[in-house]
Amino acid sequence: MNEIPRTASVIEARTYRQLVGGELGEALSGARLERLSPAHDVKVGDYPLADAADADRAVAAARAAFDRGPWPRMSGAERSRMLLRIADLIEAHGEALARADVLESGKPISQARGEMAGAVDLWRYAAGQARALHGSVPSALGADMLGLIKRDPIGVVAMITPWNFPFVIASQKLPFALAAGCTVVIKPSELTPGSTLHLGELLVEAGLPAGVVNIIVGYGNTVGQRLAEHEAVDMISFTGSTAVGRTVARAAAGNLKKVALELGGKNPLIVCADADLEAAADAAVFGVFFNAGQCCNSSSRLLVDAAVAEDFVGRLEALTRTLAVGDPLDPATKVGAIVNDAQLAKIEGYLGEIAGSGAVLRAGGRRMATARGRFVEPTLVTGVRPDMRIAREEIFGPVLSILPFDDLGEAIAVANDTHYGLSAGIWTRDHEAALRAAEELRAGTVWVNGWMEGYPEMPFGGMGQSGLGREQGAQAVEEFTELKSVLFHRGPRTRWWARPSPSA
Template sequence: MTDMTVIPSIGAALPATPFHARHLIGGVWQDSADGAVSERVSPSHGVVVSRAAKGGKTEAEAAIAAARAAFDDGRWSGLTGKARAAVLLRVADLIEANVERMALLETLESGKPITQSRGEVSGAADLWRYTAALARGVAGESHNALGGDMLAVTLKEPIGVVSIITPWNFPFWILSQKLPFALAAGCCCVVKPSELTPSTTVMLGELLTKAGMPDGVVNIVLGYGHPVGAVLAADPRVDMVTFTGSTGVGRAIAAAASGTLKKVALELGGKNPQVIFPDADLDSAADAVVFGVYFNVGQCCNSGSRIIVHADIAEAFTAKVVDLSRKVAFGDPLDPNTQVGAIVSAEHGAKIDGYVQSAKAAGAKVVLGGGALTVPGLGAQFYQPTVVTGVTPDMAIARDEVFGPVLTVLTFTTLDEALHLVNDADYGLSAGVWSENVHTCLTFARGAQAGTVWTNTWMDGFPEVTFGGVKQSGLGREIGRQGLEEFLETKSLVMRIGRTRANWVRTA
C-alpha cells in the first residue's frame, strides 16, 4: 500500500442537491406515472448525487409510441441531409458549452477521474460533428449496365425506430457512438441509459431540445433493464435495438428481439491481449500496457487486461510494468491529478477481488496489489493496481472479463504460439502487438481474431475508424461510415425504360 500512489480526498464542494432526472417522452419532461424514483450514491464520495424517475412498462411503451409517430410522419426522416446536419452541429456546440456541468455529474455517478470525464464529454462533440457530415452523404449506387432498356438504383433509407441501451462505464461517449449516427440516418430513437449513470443522458436531452430537435425524435426512458430494457428490445414497433454491455445481457436482448426478427447490434465484452516481442520499444509498450489496464479502472470493454510476453523478456518486462503501476495515481476523482478513480459499486469490487483470489488459489502469483484500496477521506470503494503472474490459459482470470484494474501475464516463445493464445478466447474485440518488425506486426494483425488490432499503440480511436468485435464480443459495427450503415436499410429500385417488355401471356 505505502509504495503505491494514492491521492486523498481534496474536500471539494459537492452539489447542494441531487440532480433531478426525468423521462423525455414526445418532447415532454415527466416523472414516472407511479412516482417511482431511484437514487445514485456516488461510489467515490458516498452521497446521493442524482435522483431519477424510475420508469416501467408504461413509460417505455409511451416512448416507443412517440418515436413511432415521429418516424412515420417524417418530421425528421423527411428532412434533407443538410437540415439534419444543421441540428447535429448545433448539438455539438452545446455539448462543448456544457462540458464542466456534464463532466462533474459523470464523475460523481461513475467514479471516474474528472479529467477523463471532461475528455469523454468534449471528445463526444467530435462524434456529433462527424455524423453531421455523414448525414449529407447518405447515398446508394446505380447499375447502368443492365441493358439499354433497364436502369436500377439502390436507395439507402433509415431503418426506423431504434432502441438504444447504454452502459454505465462510458455513459456519454457510448451514447454518442450510437445516437448521432442513428439520427444522421434519419431514424427516431428511444434511449435507456444505465440506472447507475442517467444524468448526462438527461442533460443531452435538454441540449437536443435547445438545438431544435423535433419532439418525439429522441425519447429518454430511465429505469432498469427489467422491465424497461426488455420492452425496448421486444416491442414490435421497434425496428432495431443497439446495446453495449455484458455478453450475458447481450444474449438476453438478442433473445427478446428475436420474436419480431428486428435488427440487433451488440457491442459486448472483451478479454483483450497485448503481445510483446523482444524487439519492441519496451518502455513505450510498458506505458501502454499500464494505460490499457488501468484506464477507467479497467472497467472498459477495450481494457488490455492480459499481456502475452515473449519468455526471453517476461521477467524484466513485468518488473517494468509493476514499477510503472506503482506510479499511477489512484484516488479522489475530483482531483485533476488523479488518473484512476473508484469502482462503480461494492458488488462489482467484490467480483473483481473474487477473480484475483481464485487465481491465487489456483497457483498464480499476485506480484502487485490484489485487494481493496482505502483512499483517505473517501473510503474503500477503490481497488489496488494489480498484476498477476504465473497464469495459465485455463484460469478464469485469463479467460473471463474481470472488468477491473487487474493485469494477467502469460508468456510465449513463437509467433504461432502467441496467436494461439490470442485466439483461444470466446471474445474478439481488440488485440495489440508490439514489435519493430513490420512483418511480425502484419502477420499478427492478419492472424488475430479481433475487430481492431493496434500495432505499437493501444486504444487510439477516431470517429472515422469503425469499431466492433467478432465472436462473443458482439454483432455489427459502430462509428465510421459503417456506423451509419448500421441504421440504414437498402431498397432496390428497378426501372424499365420505355415499353420494351415482351408480354408473358400469349393472347394470339
C-alpha cells in the same frame, strides 16, 4: 483508513427529468431513483424511474415522429445542421456533463473531460455523414431498365447504453442513427443516467423535433426488456455484457428486429522482445488501468516474450507504483472508483482465487482501505496459465494477467484462444511480425505499437461473442439503414399472358 475521496462535502445532487415526445417531465408512475457516488458515498443524482408503460409511451412518440414527422424527410444538409448545433451545445456544457459522469461512475475528471471532447468529435463527424449517405446505380441492366439502390432509415431504434462510458457510448450510436433519419428511444444505465438526461435538455434547446429522441431511465428487466421485445421498434443497439447481449437478442426475435451488439472482451496485448519496452509498458499500464479496468477494451491479457518478460514486468511494477488512485474529482487522479458493490464483489472474487492457483501477485491484489468509496489496488499477476479464469474471463477491474511466450505463433494462438474478439494489439519493431499479427489476430480492432487509439472515422465492434455490427465510421450510419431496390422500366412490356405456348 485512507481519506481518498476528499471532496464529498462540496458535492450537490442534481435533479433530472426524462424526455418523451419533446417534453421534459416525470415517469408516469411518479417514481424516482437516487444514485450515490461510488467514490464519495453521497447522493449525486435524482432521476425519474420509468417502467414498461413509459417505454411504450416513448416508443409511440418515436414511432409517430418517424411515420409522420419531419425528421426522416429532411435533407441530409438539414439533419447535418441540427447535429452540428447539438455538438456545439455539448461542447458548451462539457464540464457539467463530465462532472455528472465522474460523480455517478467514479471515473477521473481528467478522463471524463477527454471523453466529452471525443463525444463532440463524434457528433460533428456524424453531421458530415448525414450528407454523405448514398446508394448506387447498376449500369448494366439493359437499355430498358434503370435500377436504383437506395438507403432508407431503418425506423425506430432503441438504444441501451452502459454505465462505464455513459456519454461517449451514447455518442457512438445516437448521432449516427439521427444522421440516417431514424428516431430513437434511449435507456441509459440506471447507475449513470445523468449526462444522457442532461443531453435531453440540450436536444430540446437545439430545437430537435418532438419525439425524434426520447430518453427514459429504468431497469433492464423492465424497460430494457420491453424495448428489446417491442413490436414497434425496428432495431435495437445494445452495449453491455455478453450475457445480457444474448438476452437482448432473444427478446428481439419476436418481430425479427435488427440487432447491433457491442459486448465484452478479454483483449490480448502482445509484447515482442524487439519492442520499445518503455513505450509498451506505458501502453500496457494505460490499457488495463484506464477507467479502473472497467472497459470492454481493457488490455487485460498481456502476452510478453519470455526473453524480456522479467525486465518488462519490472517496468510495469515501477509504473504501477506511481499511479495516483483516488478521488475522481482530483485532476491528478489516474485510477478512480469501482462503480458499485456488485462489481467490487466480482473483482474481489477473482482476486481471491489467485493465492491457490500457482499465480503470483506482483502488485496490488486487494481492495484499498478507505473511509469512503470503493477502490481496488492496480493489480499485476504473473505465472498465469492460459486455462486460468483470470486469463479467460472478463474481470472488468484493474487486474492484469501476464503470460510469457516463446515465439509469435504461440502468442497469436493464445491470443485467439477465447470466445471474445473485440480488440488486440502488438508491440514490435518488426514489420513482418506486425503484419502477421494484424492478419491473424481474431479481433475487430488490432493496434500496432499503440493501445486504445480511436477516431470517429474508424469502425468499432467485435468478432465472436464480442458482438454484432459496427459503430463509428461511415459504416455506422449504414447500420441504421435498410437497402431498397427500385427498378424503372421503359418502353413496351412483353406480356406474359399473351405469349404463345411452347406447343403452339
